[in-house]
Amino acid sequence: MTFVSGTTPTPDSPPPEGPATPQTDSSNAPEGAAKAPPGSSRLRLSGRDMAAITAVSLVIAFAIAIAVVTFTNKGSSDAVPDEEFLTPQDTGAAAGSLEVGNPVPNLDLKLFDGTTTTLDDLLDRPMVVNVWASTCTPCLREMPDFEAVHQDLGDSVSFVGIDSGESKADGQPFADKLGITYPLAEDPEQVHSNALDLVALPMTLFINTDGTLAHRRLGAMDEAALRSNIEKYLKVPSA
Structure with a gap:
């Protein structure tokens, strides 16, 4: 609404005394046309x-x-809710070329602590590789359970986390908050994720000491499920 300065509103003239009677001009109305009843008026819209x-x-x-x-x-x-990720899926083979029994690619890993290593260098014992991301809620939810099993079975099973699509700067704050001590590697361009035929997050690979894939699991796991898979596929008894 715009107000124009310098103008003074003029009050309307007071209505005439007595009831107002509408004036109806019927002189030009065609013969036989219905006339408006007294006291009414027709609404005309321009x-x-x-x-x-x-x-x-x-x-x-x-x-x-x-x-x-x-x-x-x-x-x-089309967004996938957390519950979809949390539903575990045991897959003997993924849609890609990495199948159970096949060698897992030897990845050149840049760890969060600044050191570099390879997947083969860490294969002095059976290995659990967990592919995760800080933007994946189920991933963060399961990581404390991975840490608990790592603390218990770390001498018998090697644990590695690969931060898919993120650098150390992205993932380190979450790892610190969750108290993760097993090695974490950055994968900002998802080179490692593609090499491992990433299907969905989180994804966990169970790898034999000879470097072959023993099992692949999609979806978050709690501590009991992780221990069960290690014992079943890596033949390492849970304490």
């Missing part, structure tokens, strides 16, 4: 009024359509 009403109606209809589409899309989002 073309400008009709155009304004039409425009407002279209705006309201458009707003309702947008709300319906937004609500529908929200209810049918």
Whole structure:
């Protein structure tokens, strides 16, 4: 609303005394046409009024359509909820070339502590490789359980975490908060993730001492499930 300075509103003239009687001009009405009853008047809308009403109606209809589409899309989002990740899936073979019994690629790892190593250098005992990311809630949820098993079985099983799509700067704060002590490697370009045929996060590989894949597991695991898989596929009894 715009106010024009320097103008003074003029009050309307007071209404005449007594009840107002609408004036109806019927002199030009065609013969036989229905006359308006006394005390009533016909509402006449100009073309400008009709155009304004039409425009407002279209705006309201458009707003309702947008709300319906937004609500529908929200209810049918393609985003995968946490529960999908949390449902474990035991896969003997992934969609890629890395299958159970095949050698796991020897990865050149840059660890969070600044050192470099290879996957083969860490294979002095059976290995658990956990592929995770700080943006994956189920990944962060399962990592304390991995740490607990690492503390218990670390002398018999090697643990390595690969931070998929992130650098040390992205993953280190979460690792510190969760108290992770097993080696973590960065994988900002997902070179390692692709080499391991990453299907979904989190993904855990169980690798034999000869470097072959013993088992692949998709989805988060708790401590009991992790111990069970180590004992079943790596033949390392849980304490």
